Amino acid sequence: MPPDYDSKGSLTLLKNLCNVASSMLHVQTTNPVHFGSVFEFLEDFVHTHGDKIERSTLESVQGAAVNSHDKEAAGLLESLLLGTIAATRASLGSVWTSPKEQGQGQSAFESKPPPAPKPGSVPNESLAGMFSLLQKLLGICPVFTLNLPAGPGLDSEEDRLLRRAIDSAAASLDDTDTDIIVNAIVFLTTAVSFLCDYG
Protein backbone atom coordinates (compact mmCIF):
# COMPACT_ATOMS: atom_id res chain seq x y z
CA MET A 1 0.00 0.00 0.00
CA PRO A 2 1.55 3.35 -0.99
CA PRO A 3 1.75 5.63 2.09
CA ASP A 4 0.19 8.50 0.12
CA TYR A 5 -1.32 9.21 -3.29
CA ASP A 6 -0.09 12.77 -3.72
CA SER A 7 2.20 12.06 -6.66
CA LYS A 8 1.09 10.72 -10.02
CA GLY A 9 3.26 7.63 -9.46
CA SER A 10 1.77 6.74 -6.07
CA LEU A 11 -1.78 7.25 -7.34
CA THR A 12 -1.06 5.02 -10.33
CA LEU A 13 0.32 2.37 -7.98
CA LEU A 14 -2.83 2.57 -5.85
CA LYS A 15 -4.97 2.29 -8.98
CA ASN A 16 -3.03 -0.75 -10.19
CA LEU A 17 -3.36 -2.45 -6.80
CA CYS A 18 -7.13 -1.85 -6.91
CA ASN A 19 -7.22 -3.35 -10.41
CA VAL A 20 -5.41 -6.45 -9.14
CA ALA A 21 -7.83 -6.74 -6.19
CA SER A 22 -10.78 -6.26 -8.54
CA SER A 23 -9.50 -8.95 -10.90
CA MET A 24 -9.19 -11.31 -7.91
CA LEU A 25 -12.94 -10.95 -7.39
CA HIS A 26 -13.50 -12.55 -10.80
CA VAL A 27 -11.74 -15.81 -9.92
CA GLN A 28 -13.43 -16.37 -6.58
CA THR A 29 -15.50 -19.32 -7.74
CA THR A 30 -12.31 -21.28 -8.30
CA ASN A 31 -10.38 -19.93 -5.33
CA PRO A 32 -12.62 -18.35 -2.68
CA VAL A 33 -9.72 -17.76 -0.30
CA HIS A 34 -8.97 -14.59 -2.30
CA PHE A 35 -11.95 -12.83 -0.73
CA GLY A 36 -10.08 -12.61 2.57
CA SER A 37 -7.14 -10.97 0.78
CA VAL A 38 -9.42 -8.38 -0.84
CA PHE A 39 -11.05 -7.53 2.51
CA GLU A 40 -7.57 -7.20 4.07
CA PHE A 41 -6.47 -4.93 1.24
CA LEU A 42 -9.57 -2.76 1.70
CA GLU A 43 -8.93 -2.52 5.45
CA ASP A 44 -5.35 -1.50 4.71
CA PHE A 45 -6.63 1.09 2.20
CA VAL A 46 -9.00 2.54 4.82
CA HIS A 47 -6.38 2.49 7.56
CA THR A 48 -3.80 4.26 5.37
CA HIS A 49 -5.93 6.74 3.42
CA GLY A 50 -9.28 6.88 5.25
CA ASP A 51 -8.55 10.11 7.15
CA LYS A 52 -7.60 11.98 4.00
CA ILE A 53 -10.58 10.64 2.05
CA GLU A 54 -12.89 11.67 4.91
CA ARG A 55 -11.53 15.23 4.89
CA SER A 56 -12.00 15.52 1.12
CA THR A 57 -15.53 14.05 1.40
CA LEU A 58 -16.41 16.69 3.98
CA GLU A 59 -15.02 19.41 1.72
CA SER A 60 -17.03 17.99 -1.17
CA VAL A 61 -20.36 17.85 0.71
CA GLN A 62 -19.74 21.40 1.92
CA GLY A 63 -19.40 22.48 -1.69
CA ALA A 64 -15.66 23.18 -1.67
CA ALA A 65 -13.34 22.25 -4.53
CA VAL A 66 -11.74 18.84 -4.04
CA ASN A 67 -8.22 17.86 -5.05
CA SER A 68 -8.40 15.56 -8.10
CA HIS A 69 -6.17 12.93 -6.46
CA ASP A 70 -8.43 12.83 -3.37
CA LYS A 71 -11.46 12.46 -5.60
CA GLU A 72 -9.86 9.65 -7.56
CA ALA A 73 -8.72 7.81 -4.40
CA ALA A 74 -12.23 8.05 -2.93
CA GLY A 75 -13.62 6.70 -6.21
CA LEU A 76 -11.18 3.78 -6.12
CA LEU A 77 -12.18 2.89 -2.56
CA GLU A 78 -15.89 3.15 -3.31
CA SER A 79 -15.65 1.15 -6.51
CA LEU A 80 -13.63 -1.70 -5.02
CA LEU A 81 -15.76 -1.81 -1.87
CA LEU A 82 -19.05 -1.99 -3.79
CA GLY A 83 -17.53 -4.49 -6.25
CA THR A 84 -16.44 -6.71 -3.36
CA ILE A 85 -19.88 -6.60 -1.79
CA ALA A 86 -21.45 -7.43 -5.15
CA ALA A 87 -19.10 -10.39 -5.55
CA THR A 88 -19.79 -11.75 -2.07
CA ARG A 89 -23.50 -10.92 -2.02
CA ALA A 90 -24.59 -14.56 -2.20
CA SER A 91 -23.15 -15.20 1.25
CA LEU A 92 -24.23 -11.91 2.83
CA GLY A 93 -27.90 -12.81 3.33
CA SER A 94 -31.19 -11.60 1.89
CA VAL A 95 -30.68 -8.03 3.17
CA TRP A 96 -28.08 -7.54 0.44
CA THR A 97 -30.18 -8.75 -2.47
CA SER A 98 -32.76 -6.37 -3.80
CA PRO A 99 -34.65 -5.88 -7.06
CA LYS A 100 -33.49 -2.26 -6.96
CA GLU A 101 -29.87 -3.32 -7.38
CA GLN A 102 -29.41 -3.05 -11.12
CA GLY A 103 -26.50 -0.65 -11.09
CA GLN A 104 -25.52 1.06 -14.29
CA GLY A 105 -22.58 2.92 -12.80
CA GLN A 106 -19.10 2.83 -14.23
CA SER A 107 -16.23 1.59 -12.14
CA ALA A 108 -13.61 4.18 -11.22
CA PHE A 109 -11.04 1.80 -12.67
CA GLU A 110 -12.04 0.12 -15.87
CA SER A 111 -13.23 -3.37 -15.10
CA LYS A 112 -16.17 -5.63 -15.74
CA PRO A 113 -18.45 -6.34 -12.80
CA PRO A 114 -17.65 -9.68 -11.14
CA PRO A 115 -19.87 -12.60 -12.19
CA ALA A 116 -22.82 -13.27 -9.90
CA PRO A 117 -21.73 -15.96 -7.44
CA LYS A 118 -23.85 -19.02 -6.76
CA PRO A 119 -25.28 -19.34 -3.24
CA GLY A 120 -22.90 -21.35 -1.10
CA SER A 121 -19.91 -20.68 -3.36
CA VAL A 122 -18.65 -17.89 -1.11
CA PRO A 123 -17.25 -18.64 2.34
CA ASN A 124 -19.06 -17.47 5.48
CA GLU A 125 -16.02 -15.39 6.44
CA SER A 126 -17.20 -12.80 3.90
CA LEU A 127 -19.93 -11.54 6.21
CA ALA A 128 -17.58 -11.36 9.22
CA GLY A 129 -14.93 -9.67 7.04
CA MET A 130 -17.43 -7.18 5.71
CA PHE A 131 -18.63 -6.17 9.19
CA SER A 132 -15.02 -5.75 10.28
CA LEU A 133 -14.28 -3.58 7.24
CA LEU A 134 -17.44 -1.49 7.66
CA GLN A 135 -16.66 -0.95 11.35
CA LYS A 136 -13.26 0.47 10.41
CA LEU A 137 -14.79 2.53 7.62
CA LEU A 138 -17.38 4.03 9.94
CA GLY A 139 -14.76 4.69 12.61
CA ILE A 140 -12.24 6.39 10.32
CA CYS A 141 -14.36 7.96 7.57
CA PRO A 142 -17.99 8.16 8.75
CA VAL A 143 -19.25 10.81 6.31
CA PHE A 144 -17.68 8.98 3.35
CA THR A 145 -19.34 5.74 4.54
CA LEU A 146 -22.68 7.41 5.10
CA ASN A 147 -22.71 8.70 1.53
CA LEU A 148 -22.03 5.31 -0.04
CA PRO A 149 -24.87 3.77 -2.06
CA ALA A 150 -25.78 0.11 -1.58
CA GLY A 151 -24.47 -0.73 -5.03
CA PRO A 152 -22.75 0.76 -8.09
CA GLY A 153 -24.96 3.29 -9.83
CA LEU A 154 -27.52 3.54 -7.01
CA ASP A 155 -28.52 6.77 -5.28
CA SER A 156 -27.19 6.80 -1.71
CA GLU A 157 -30.14 8.93 -0.58
CA GLU A 158 -32.53 6.18 -1.67
CA ASP A 159 -30.51 3.08 -0.92
CA ARG A 160 -27.64 3.52 1.52
CA LEU A 161 -24.96 0.91 2.08
CA LEU A 162 -25.04 1.77 5.78
CA ARG A 163 -28.76 1.01 6.02
CA ARG A 164 -28.28 -2.45 4.53
CA ALA A 165 -25.22 -3.04 6.70
CA ILE A 166 -27.14 -2.15 9.88
CA ASP A 167 -30.10 -4.36 8.89
CA SER A 168 -27.72 -7.17 7.98
CA ALA A 169 -25.80 -6.86 11.27
CA ALA A 170 -29.01 -6.84 13.31
CA ALA A 171 -30.20 -9.95 11.46
CA SER A 172 -26.82 -11.62 12.05
CA LEU A 173 -26.99 -11.32 15.84
CA ASP A 174 -28.51 -14.79 16.01
CA ASP A 175 -26.19 -16.39 13.45
CA THR A 176 -24.57 -19.70 14.30
CA ASP A 177 -21.05 -18.43 13.53
CA THR A 178 -19.43 -16.67 16.49
CA ASP A 179 -17.07 -14.61 14.28
CA ILE A 180 -20.04 -13.21 12.40
CA ILE A 181 -21.89 -12.45 15.66
CA VAL A 182 -18.90 -10.71 17.28
CA ASN A 183 -18.12 -8.62 14.19
CA ALA A 184 -21.80 -7.71 13.79
CA ILE A 185 -21.93 -6.61 17.45
CA VAL A 186 -18.77 -4.50 17.17
CA PHE A 187 -19.98 -2.90 13.93
CA LEU A 188 -23.43 -2.15 15.37
CA THR A 189 -21.89 -0.64 18.51
CA THR A 190 -19.86 1.74 16.32
CA ALA A 191 -22.90 2.49 14.12
CA VAL A 192 -25.19 3.21 17.09
CA SER A 193 -22.58 5.52 18.62
CA PHE A 194 -22.18 7.38 15.32
CA LEU A 195 -25.91 7.65 14.59
CA CYS A 196 -26.68 8.79 18.16
CA ASP A 197 -24.53 11.85 17.52
CA TYR A 198 -26.95 12.82 14.74
CA GLY A 199 -30.29 11.13 15.53
Next chain:
Amino acid sequence: MFTHQCIVFFLIFVNSLRQAKLLPSQNESLQSFASEALSRTQGDAINRLLMGCCGKYEYSTIGDAAELLCALVRIGPAAETEANVVAALSQEYFLLGNPAKNATLMILNRCSQNLMSEADLAIYLEGLWHLHQVEDTSALPSSDSVARFLRMHGF
Protein backbone atom coordinates in the same frame (compact mmCIF):
# COMPACT_ATOMS: atom_id res chain seq x y z
CA MET B 1 5.69 29.85 24.99
CA PHE B 2 5.58 29.73 21.19
CA THR B 3 5.69 25.91 21.25
CA HIS B 4 2.79 25.87 23.71
CA GLN B 5 0.72 28.14 21.43
CA CYS B 6 1.52 25.91 18.45
CA ILE B 7 0.34 22.85 20.36
CA VAL B 8 -2.89 24.59 21.42
CA PHE B 9 -3.52 25.73 17.84
CA PHE B 10 -2.87 22.23 16.53
CA LEU B 11 -5.28 20.68 19.04
CA ILE B 12 -7.99 23.20 18.12
CA PHE B 13 -7.38 22.49 14.44
CA VAL B 14 -7.62 18.71 14.92
CA ASN B 15 -10.78 19.12 16.98
CA SER B 16 -12.36 21.31 14.34
CA LEU B 17 -11.66 18.64 11.73
CA ARG B 18 -13.29 15.99 13.91
CA GLN B 19 -16.37 18.12 14.43
CA ALA B 20 -16.62 19.36 10.88
CA LYS B 21 -20.18 20.43 10.22
CA LEU B 22 -22.35 19.34 7.35
CA LEU B 23 -24.68 21.70 5.52
CA PRO B 24 -28.11 22.07 7.21
CA SER B 25 -29.90 20.07 4.48
CA GLN B 26 -27.33 17.28 4.79
CA ASN B 27 -27.66 17.32 8.55
CA GLU B 28 -31.44 17.00 8.25
CA SER B 29 -31.07 14.10 5.87
CA LEU B 30 -28.57 12.45 8.21
CA GLN B 31 -30.74 13.02 11.27
CA SER B 32 -33.73 11.54 9.51
CA PHE B 33 -31.73 8.50 8.41
CA ALA B 34 -30.18 8.07 11.89
CA SER B 35 -33.51 8.25 13.73
CA GLU B 36 -35.18 5.85 11.34
CA ALA B 37 -32.27 3.38 11.34
CA LEU B 38 -31.94 3.37 15.13
CA SER B 39 -35.67 3.04 15.70
CA ARG B 40 -35.97 0.17 13.22
CA THR B 41 -32.98 -1.70 14.59
CA GLN B 42 -33.50 -1.32 18.33
CA GLY B 43 -36.29 -3.84 19.01
CA ASP B 44 -34.94 -6.55 16.75
CA ALA B 45 -31.37 -6.20 18.01
CA ILE B 46 -32.38 -6.17 21.69
CA ASN B 47 -34.41 -9.33 21.14
CA ARG B 48 -31.57 -11.21 19.43
CA LEU B 49 -28.96 -10.04 21.94
CA LEU B 50 -31.06 -11.16 24.91
CA MET B 51 -31.66 -14.50 23.21
CA GLY B 52 -27.89 -14.90 22.81
CA CYS B 53 -27.30 -13.97 26.44
CA CYS B 54 -29.88 -16.57 27.49
CA GLY B 55 -27.46 -19.31 26.52
CA LYS B 56 -27.19 -19.21 22.73
CA TYR B 57 -23.95 -17.22 22.46
CA GLU B 58 -20.53 -18.44 23.40
CA TYR B 59 -19.66 -17.16 26.87
CA SER B 60 -16.84 -14.97 25.51
CA THR B 61 -19.35 -12.96 23.46
CA ILE B 62 -21.35 -11.68 26.46
CA GLY B 63 -19.07 -8.68 27.17
CA ASP B 64 -19.44 -7.31 23.63
CA ALA B 65 -23.18 -8.06 23.70
CA ALA B 66 -23.55 -6.13 26.97
CA GLU B 67 -21.83 -3.09 25.47
CA LEU B 68 -24.20 -3.04 22.48
CA LEU B 69 -27.26 -3.77 24.61
CA CYS B 70 -26.37 -0.86 26.87
CA ALA B 71 -25.98 1.45 23.86
CA LEU B 72 -29.30 0.28 22.37
CA VAL B 73 -31.39 0.85 25.51
CA ARG B 74 -30.01 4.38 25.76
CA ILE B 75 -31.45 5.46 22.40
CA GLY B 76 -34.95 6.66 21.61
CA PRO B 77 -37.90 7.38 23.88
CA ALA B 78 -37.79 5.49 27.22
CA ALA B 79 -41.31 4.07 26.80
CA GLU B 80 -40.47 2.64 23.37
CA THR B 81 -37.26 1.11 24.69
CA GLU B 82 -39.04 -0.46 27.65
CA ALA B 83 -41.72 -1.89 25.34
CA ASN B 84 -38.97 -3.46 23.20
CA VAL B 85 -37.29 -4.99 26.27
CA VAL B 86 -40.60 -6.32 27.64
CA ALA B 87 -41.40 -7.88 24.24
CA ALA B 88 -37.97 -9.53 24.13
CA LEU B 89 -38.26 -10.89 27.67
CA SER B 90 -41.64 -12.42 26.81
CA GLN B 91 -40.04 -14.76 24.27
CA GLU B 92 -39.73 -18.49 24.94
CA TYR B 93 -35.95 -18.39 25.29
CA PHE B 94 -36.14 -16.67 28.69
CA LEU B 95 -36.53 -19.61 31.07
CA LEU B 96 -36.00 -18.11 34.51
CA GLY B 97 -39.54 -17.05 35.38
CA ASN B 98 -41.34 -13.78 36.05
CA PRO B 99 -39.28 -12.48 39.02
CA ALA B 100 -36.11 -12.79 36.90
CA LYS B 101 -37.87 -11.14 33.95
CA ASN B 102 -38.81 -8.19 36.14
CA ALA B 103 -35.27 -8.02 37.52
CA THR B 104 -33.78 -8.02 34.00
CA LEU B 105 -36.20 -5.28 32.95
CA MET B 106 -35.14 -3.18 35.96
CA ILE B 107 -31.45 -3.80 35.23
CA LEU B 108 -31.88 -2.65 31.62
CA ASN B 109 -33.89 0.37 32.81
CA ARG B 110 -30.94 1.32 35.01
CA CYS B 111 -28.65 1.03 31.99
CA SER B 112 -30.95 3.21 29.91
CA GLN B 113 -30.80 5.89 32.62
CA ASN B 114 -27.01 5.65 32.82
CA LEU B 115 -27.29 4.31 36.38
CA MET B 116 -25.49 1.10 35.45
CA SER B 117 -22.32 0.59 33.42
CA GLU B 118 -21.66 -1.81 30.53
CA ALA B 119 -19.26 -3.74 32.79
CA ASP B 120 -21.92 -4.26 35.49
CA LEU B 121 -24.48 -5.26 32.86
CA ALA B 122 -21.97 -7.79 31.50
CA ILE B 123 -21.64 -9.34 34.99
CA TYR B 124 -25.43 -9.64 35.25
CA LEU B 125 -25.75 -11.14 31.76
CA GLU B 126 -22.95 -13.62 32.41
CA GLY B 127 -24.98 -14.88 35.38
CA LEU B 128 -28.07 -15.07 33.19
CA TRP B 129 -26.10 -17.07 30.61
CA HIS B 130 -24.81 -19.52 33.24
CA LEU B 131 -28.32 -20.14 34.60
CA HIS B 132 -29.52 -21.15 31.13
CA GLN B 133 -26.86 -23.84 30.75
CA VAL B 134 -28.67 -26.51 32.79
CA GLU B 135 -30.19 -29.48 30.98
CA ASP B 136 -33.48 -29.58 32.89
CA THR B 137 -34.88 -26.10 32.38
CA SER B 138 -38.43 -26.82 33.56
CA ALA B 139 -37.56 -26.35 37.26
CA LEU B 140 -35.51 -23.19 36.69
CA PRO B 141 -38.11 -20.53 37.67
CA SER B 142 -38.51 -21.93 41.20
CA SER B 143 -34.90 -23.04 41.62
CA ASP B 144 -32.51 -21.98 44.40
CA SER B 145 -29.93 -20.94 41.80
CA VAL B 146 -32.28 -18.33 40.31
CA ALA B 147 -33.31 -17.10 43.77
CA ARG B 148 -29.62 -16.79 44.75
CA PHE B 149 -28.84 -14.97 41.52
CA LEU B 150 -31.61 -12.45 42.12
CA ARG B 151 -30.56 -11.88 45.76
CA MET B 152 -26.97 -11.37 44.62
CA HIS B 153 -28.14 -8.55 42.35
CA GLY B 154 -30.33 -6.95 45.02
CA PHE B 155 -33.75 -8.34 44.11
